[in-house]
Amino acid sequence: MKVLKFGGTSVGSAERMKALLTLIVNDEPKIVVLSAMSGTTNCLVEIASLLRQKKQGEAATAIASLEEKYAGVVAALYATPAYATEAAASLKAHFDLLRSFSAEHFSCREERVILAQGELMSTLLQNLYLNEQGVQSVLLPALSFMRKDQHDEPDMYFIREMLKRELAQRPDCKLFITQGYICRSFAGEVDNLKRGGSDYSASIIGAAIGAEEVQIWTDIDGFHNNDPRVVEKTHSISHLSFDEASELAYFGAKILHPTCVIPVQEAKIPLWIKNTMEPTAFGTLISTETKLAAIKAVAAKDNITAVKIKSGRMLLAYGFIRQIFEVFEDYKTPIDMITTSEVAVSLTIDDTSNLDKIVSKLKPFGVVEVDSDMTIICVVGNKISESNGVAAKILSALSSIPIRMISFGGSRYNVSLLVDSAYKKAAMEALNEKLF
Numbered sequence: 410m411k412v413l414k415f416g417g418t419s420v421g422s423a424e425r426m427k428a429l430l431t432l433i434v435n436d437e438p439k440i441v442v443l444s445a446m447s448g449t450t451n452c453l454v455e456i457a458s459l460l461r462q463k464k465q466g467e468a469a470t471a472i473a474s475l476e477e478k479y480a481g482v483v484a485a486l487y488a489t490p491a492y493a494t495e496a497a498a499s500l501k502a503h504f505d506l507l508r509s510f511s512a513e514h515f516s517c518r519e520e521r522v523i524l525a526q527g528e529l530m531s532t533l534l535q536n537l538y539l540n541e542q543g544v545q546s547v548l549l550p551a552l553s554f555m556r557k558d559q560h561d562e563p564d565m566y567f568i569r570e571m572l573k574r575e576l577a578q579r580p581d582c583k584l585f586i587t588q589g590y591i592c593r594s595f596a597g598e599v600d601n602l603k604r605g606g607s608d609y610s611a612s613i614i615g616a617a618i619g620a621e622e623v624q625i626w627t628d629i630d631g632f633h634n635n636d637p638r639v640v641e642k643t644h645s646i647s648h649l650s651f652d653e654a655s656e657l658a659y660f661g662a663k664i665l666h667p668t669c670v671i672p673v674q675e676a677k678i679p680l681w682i683k684n685t686m687e688p689t690a691f692g693t694l695i696s697t698e699t700k701l702a703a704i705k706a707v708a709a710k711d712n713i714t715a716v717k718i719k720s721g722r723m724l725l726a727y728g729f730i731r732q733i734f735e736v737f738e739d740y741k742t743p744i745d746m747i748t749t750s751e752v753a754v755s756l757t758i759d760d761t762s763n764l765d766k767i768v769s770k771l772k773p774f775g776v777v778e779v780d781s782d783m784t785i786i787c788v789v790g791n792k793i794s795e796s797n798g799v800a801a802k803i804l805s806a807l808s809s810i811p812i813r814m815i816s817f818g819g820s821r822y823n824v825s826l827l828v829d830s831a832y833k834k835a836a837m838e839a840l841n842e843k844l845f
């Protein structure tokens with residue numbers, strides 16, 4: 410069995426939903442994981458935020474305009490009045506639910522229910538369309554099998570058992586449609602796998618059923634060697650290892666949700682990135698295989714804040730870094746890059762929600778400096794930190810750019826450099842020219 414995931418743009422309109430038919434209808438048994446139609450989750454986030462601000466009227470307006478958009482999709486998608494009527498009636502239930510939330514008693518629990526509606530609606534529309542076209546597809550409700558454990562991690566045992574049960578009930582079905590992104594919390598409430606989490610859903614499902622492969626269908630022909638939004642002349646990379654793909658996904662290549670790699674990597678299931686607009690293009694195949702030592706790609710992550718703690722007390726002291734890290738741990742703030750000297754530590758974070766508190770807790774340790782609007786530029790490849798001349802090549806490409814931090818040797822697959830975001834484009838262009 411294969412798992413195919415289609416993102417928001419791949420189901421973003423009636424035409425796109427129709428075009429999916431040629432990609433998913435064949436003899437291969439598969440589970441198709443869908444995102445919400447593009448723009449929907451953002452709109453639901455907005456509705457929730459209006460309700461939170463007690464702007465019930467504005468929320469109602471936003472709900473009405475989303476409902477109108479979906480009415481347009483129904484009108485364009487179905488050929489027969491019977492299916493159009495059924496789709497409209499099912500959608501109405503979702504919009505009635507959205508309208509039922511009161512700004513007076515609004516909590517995170519209601520917000521999560523609101524955020525779940527996008528995937529519920531896209532799958533219902535797509536499945537009905539397939540049925541109208543005579544395809545025997547079955548809707549597999551993600552909320553019946555996708556669950557998190559008490560540590561907020563996918564409960565793989567539960568997911569595996571529930572999926573086994575669900576699939577066994579339909580031994581003759583070859584095409585299952587399910588929702589990405591949504592799940593249940595440990596307590597059984599409606600929850601989600603964070604923004605962009607549909608990729609993660611597909612990977613979890615693939616690992617749980619021991620799929621032959623997982624395919625992520627998106628709107629670009631795989632991972633590129635550099636960011637096509639920033640640099641001209643990039644090309645897609647045909648093969649990556651799981652480790653290389655994780656680094657690239659984390660450091661800014663928006664193609665894949667960073668956690669998506671983990672379940673398939675553990676289960677050693679090949680992961681494909683494919684382009685819906687160009688289905689015959691090879692895309693990127695991510696697997697346990699690594700091609701020879703080589704620089705594969707450059708990616709960048711913006712909105713990075715660098716924090717430097719300088720202290721004479723650090724000289725020859727032990728336990729100093731642990732104490733500093735504990736401050737970040739206390740505020741559940743992940744650290745990305747670290748560099749140290751004998752008297753200072755520099756590190757980067759991208760979640761600044763507790764920055765003020767962190768800085769005041771760090772002050773007793775020494776002088777604290779904060780630089781915002783920084784970018785991590787990450788060069789990814791196989792064993793690049795062990796290959797001769799790679800560092801020299803990277804640094805000479807960047808000879809005219811001020812570098813704030815360098816992390817080399819922490820991973821065999823990546824060299825990271827921190828620059829002021831104003832230099833991002835120049836740095837990526839210079840690397841593109843000198844490395845590929």
Ligand code: ASP
Pocket residue numbers: 416417444445450451527589590603604605606607608
């Ligand atoms: N619909 C969700 C989002 O926009 C999940 C996803 O598309 O992966 O974040």
Ligand code: MG
Pocket residue numbers: 416605608664666
């Ligand atoms: Mg996505």
